[in-house]
Amino acid sequence: MKYSIIVIGDELLIGQVTDTNSGWIARHMTPRGWDVDTIQVVPDDPDQITRAIDRAFAQTDVVLMTGGLGPTKDDITKPTLCRYFGGELVLDETVEANVRQVMERRHLKLNEYTRLQAMVPSSCRVIQNEVGTAPLMWFERDDKVLVSMPGVPFELKAMMERAVIPQLLARYNDGEDIEFRTFVVTGIIESALAMQLDEFERQMPHGIHLAYLPEGGIIRLRLTGTSTDRDQINADMDRLSRQLHDILGGHIIADGDKRLPEILGDCLREKGLTLSTAESCTGGNIAHEITSIAGSSDYFKGAVVSYANEVKTSILGVSEQDIMDHGVVSEPVVRQMVEGACRVLGTDCAIATSGIAGPGGGTPAKPVGTVWMAAKCGDRVVAQVKQLPGDRDRVITRATLEAQLLLLSLINQK
Amino acid sequence: MKYSIIVIGDELLIGQVTDTNSGWIARHMTPRGWDVDTIQVVPDDPDQITRAIDRAFAQTDVVLMTGGLGPTKDDITKPTLCRYFGGELVLDETVEANVRQVMERRHLKLNEYTRLQAMVPSSCRVIQNEVGTAPLMWFERDDKVLVSMPGVPFELKAMMERAVIPQLLARYNDGEDIEFRTFVVTGIIESALAMQLDEFERQMPHGIHLAYLPEGGIIRLRLTGTSTDRDQINADMDRLSRQLHDILGGHIIADGDKRLPEILGDCLREKGLTLSTAESCTGGNIAHEITSIAGSSDYFKGAVVSYANEVKTSILGVSEQDIMDHGVVSEPVVRQMVEGACRVLGTDCAIATSGIAGPGGGTPAKPVGTVWMAAKCGDRVVAQVKQLPGDRDRVITRATLEAQLLLLSLINQK
Numbered sequence: 111m112k113y114s115i116i117v118i119g120d121e122l123l124i125g126q127v128t129d130t131n132s133g134w135i136a137r138h139m140t141p142r143g144w145d146v147d148t149i150q151v152v153p154d155d156p157d158q159i160t161r162a163i164d165r166a167f168a169q170t171d172v173v174l175m176t177g178g179l180g181p182t183k184d185d186i187t188k189p190t191l192c193r194y195f196g197g198e199l200v201l202d203e204t205v206e207a208n209v210r211q212v213m214e215r216r217h218l219k220l221n222e223y224t225r226l227q228a229m230v231p232s233s234c235r236v237i238q239n240e241v242g243t244a245p246l247m248w249f250e251r252d253d254k255v256l257v258s259m260p261g262v263p264f265e266l267k268a269m270m271e272r273a274v275i276p277q278l279l280a281r282y283n284d285g286e287d288i289e290f291r292t293f294v295v296t297g298i299i300e301s302a303l304a305m306q307l308d309e310f311e312r313q314m315p316h317g318i319h320l321a322y323l324p325e326g327g328i329i330r331l332r333l334t335g336t337s338t339d340r341d342q343i344n345a346d347m348d349r350l351s352r353q354l355h356d357i358l359g360g361h362i363i364a365d366g367d368k369r370l371p372e373i374l375g376d377c378l379r380e381k382g383l384t385l386s387t388a389e390s391c392t393g394g395n396i397a398h399e400i401t402s403i404a405g406s407s408d409y410f411k412g413a414v415v416s417y418a419n420e421v422k423t424s425i426l427g428v429s430e431q432d433i434m435d436h437g438v439v440s441e442p443v444v445r446q447m448v449e450g451a452c453r454v455l456g457t458d459c460a461i462a463t464s465g466i467a468g469p470g471g472g473t474p475a476k477p478v479g480t481v482w483m484a485a486k487c488g489d490r491v492v493a494q495v496k497q498l499p500g501d502r503d504r505v506i507t508r509a510t511l512e513a514q515l516l517l518l519s520l521i522n523q524k
Numbered sequence: 525m526k527y528s529i530i531v532i533g534d535e536l537l538i539g540q541v542t543d544t545n546s547g548w549i550a551r552h553m554t555p556r557g558w559d560v561d562t563i564q565v566v567p568d569d570p571d572q573i574t575r576a577i578d579r580a581f582a583q584t585d586v587v588l589m590t591g592g593l594g595p596t597k598d599d600i601t602k603p604t605l606c607r608y609f610g611g612e613l614v615l616d617e618t619v620e621a622n623v624r625q626v627m628e629r630r631h632l633k634l635n636e637y638t639r640l641q642a643m644v645p646s647s648c649r650v651i652q653n654e655v656g657t658a659p660l661m662w663f664e665r666d667d668k669v670l671v672s673m674p675g676v677p678f679e680l681k682a683m684m685e686r687a688v689i690p691q692l693l694a695r696y697n698d699g700e701d702i703e704f705r706t707f708v709v710t711g712i713i714e715s716a717l718a719m720q721l722d723e724f725e726r727q728m729p730h731g732i733h734l735a736y737l738p739e740g741g742i743i744r745l746r747l748t749g750t751s752t753d754r755d756q757i758n759a760d761m762d763r764l765s766r767q768l769h770d771i772l773g774g775h776i777i778a779d780g781d782k783r784l785p786e787i788l789g790d791c792l793r794e795k796g797l798t799l800s801t802a803e804s805c806t807g808g809n810i811a812h813e814i815t816s817i818a819g820s821s822d823y824f825k826g827a828v829v830s831y832a833n834e835v836k837t838s839i840l841g842v843s844e845q846d847i848m849d850h851g852v853v854s855e856p857v858v859r860q861m862v863e864g865a866c867r868v869l870g871t872d873c874a875i876a877t878s879g880i881a882g883p884g885g886g887t888p889a890k891p892v893g894t895v896w897m898a899a900k901c902g903d904r905v906v907a908q909v910k911q912l913p914g915d916r917d918r919v920i921t922r923a924t925l926e927a928q929l930l931l932l933s934l935i936n937q938k
Contacts, residue, residue: 125551137539149565181715223715301595301637393815394808401807412835415827
């Protein structure tokens with residue numbers, strides 16, 4: 111089943127806000143066999159919105175629309191949809207009651223703008239927004255469906271899960287099964303990987319597709335199989351998975367579409383190990399990523415972000431002399447940081463980083479992007495230096511990833 | 525000047541990767557007076573790419589295209605562009621030399637896939653990719669321009685700045701000036717803000733537009749003025765800025781399009797104060813945000829992420845008895861955390877958080893989303909509790925913001 115996404119918002123077209131809604135929608139619809147045809151991002155403008163709907167309906171029967179609603183925007187999208195699908199704007203009392211309830215729960219006063227949110231086109235079926243004020247609107251005409259949803263990511267996600275996805279699945283059901291297998295691959299660049307898999311890809315059965323999804327240091331490989339014969343496709347996928355493991359061996363660090371901190375967390379939990387971090391250039395981002403996983407308190411104890419040198423020496427016990435002799439971005443320093451983290455935070459494992467994220471601070475010997483990192487597990491410690499490309503954000507993101515990979519490979523070493 | 529953006533990539537349509545390129549492009553083109561008409565995100569499919577170009581050229585003369593290039597994708601976008609603009613795929617020796625050089629710099633071996641990147645349509649003018657292997661391609665036909673650029677964000681940004689933006693500005697020049705003023709507003713919800721500014725908006729001169737850009741706890745207000753009379757528009761904008769400050773007073777925490785950690789950092793630097801954090805539920809995210817600002821080492825000393833209770837007591841000196849009596853998510857605990865951070869990390873100011881990010885760990889008295897936070901500046905300490913809505917990510921993000929706002933308002937208090 112194909113569908114289109116339309117994202118509305120001036121703020122997206124000037125780049126002030128990044129659209130994460132369409133990705134979320136796709137991520138949750140694809141496993142149900144729904145493929146996005148195109149995503150269009152358009153401004154809060156009646157003509158542009160109308161044109162986008164025309165284009166979308168020319169290709170697909172279903173359009174999911176997000177954004178363009180809310181107190182300061184309600185005068186554009188709703189009248190446009192009303193003109194498109196007919197009828198007139200009317201006050202919906204169930205929506206008004208919902209707005210009132212949400213505002214009270216948030217201890218906010220009702221005002222004339224919030225009450226405007228209760229106005230909806232008479233041609234739509236309202237889906238009550240259980241977590242916000244802007245109502246969802248389901249339009250249907252000539253067997254085509256458009257669902258208008260709020261742009262607030264939290265509200266969109268909650269209401270897609272609770273109402274929109276179930277209602278779409280109930281309305282459409284094409285009987286075809288879709289199966290996925292995802293593999294997280296590291297330590298190999300995309301072109302080398304493609305060469306290694308050349309023969310494998312040529313021998314894949316009909317109806318199965320392999321996608322490369324590289325993202326800064328990690329490549330996800332995804333097998334997608336579509337068929338009306340679920341057993342056959344499952345058998346094929348099992349066989350191909352085994353082949354991939356045979357070809358790629360240790361390059362595959364996980365089966366399934368998992369993020370690195372989740373893979374690392376699963377590994378720590380399984381082995382009953384605890385973790386801490388000692389971060390300089392990553393500034394707490396490793397701890398942040400690790401704690402973004404629910405349940406990470408099972409293995410993660412804490413972190414020391416030692417941005418200033420005196421914090422490295424006073425809390426982590428790094429030798430002042432070594433900082434003077436080798437510089438703060440050096441192997442002795444990250445080794446002492448990782449030891450200090452395990453000692454002070456009382457953990458089995460630790461990760462440490464010290465580097466030059468830039469834009470300032472580089473030298474000819476240690477240019478911007480130079481990052482020393484160390485990992486400790488039990489009594490084994492490893493350290494490595496990486497020269498990471500890109501701007502400050504990219505160096506921090508990449509160092510966060512490389513440092514976690516370093517620990518993961520240390521733990522998995524026999 | 526209007527233009528369109530086309531983003532190519534299967535990985536975007538299944539939501540595996542979030543498109544940040546179009547936002548970046550818009551953010552850097554808008555201040556030069558270039559407005560995005562629409563953004564289209566399409567799969568690696570020749571028909572879809574062709575249709576997207578047709579649609580884009582129907583509305584605008586300039587199309588910026590990103591993605592669909594790279595070793596495992598080069599067989600789709602390039603032949604499609606070649607069919608669209610004519611000519612044939614030919615080996616470009618300058619590109620081949622560039623690919624070779626980039627691979628050598630990264631200590632990678634050249635293989636047949638990477639060499640394929642040197643094949644380009646004869647109908648394009650190549651812009652050499654100085655930071656990667658996929659060449660940029662400038663197509664021109666019937667006074668319409670399409671620039672095909674790599675999808676790797678780092679490469680796109682570097683080459684837009686170095687080549688594409690300057691070349692576009694040189695080719696088009698419509699003589700109209702555009703001026704922006706942005707204001708960062710907190711402590712007021714969008715609908716209440718809209719009511720306060722109702723009269724102000726009605727009296728705005730022709731050619732000036734006010735946009736509301738809300739994003740979780742902060743609203744950016746942006747005045748945009750377009751005119752051929754630069755002096756007039758500047759005088760108008762100055763007057764409107766003063767009016768906005770008169771109406772909104774302390775709700776405006778910064779002039780200019782700044783992120784919160786930048787606003788806080790500027791404030792700390794100006795007053796010569798140093799900062800540390802003691803984080804439980806935010807897990808290092810406050811430290812990460814603060815250190816994402818270049819130059820933050822001027823005022824930021826470090827952080828203790830005390831995820832486990834024993835880290836709160838051992839490093840930060842939180843009383844075990846208070847944790848037992850009041851719970852770890854409580855006012856006494858965050859007050860002791862903020863004191864401990866200043867003491868242990870040797871800073872003037874600190875921020876602390878302790879809360880329940882979820883999905884587990886909630887109780888009837890302290891449901892998921894309950895976050896205690898404290899801020900200290902000199903000998904003044906304030907604490908507050910917030911009930912934050914949403915899932916784990918959202919609670920962490922929002923707590924990170926609210927805790928920084930708490931310190932900012934404490935510092936700015938007379």
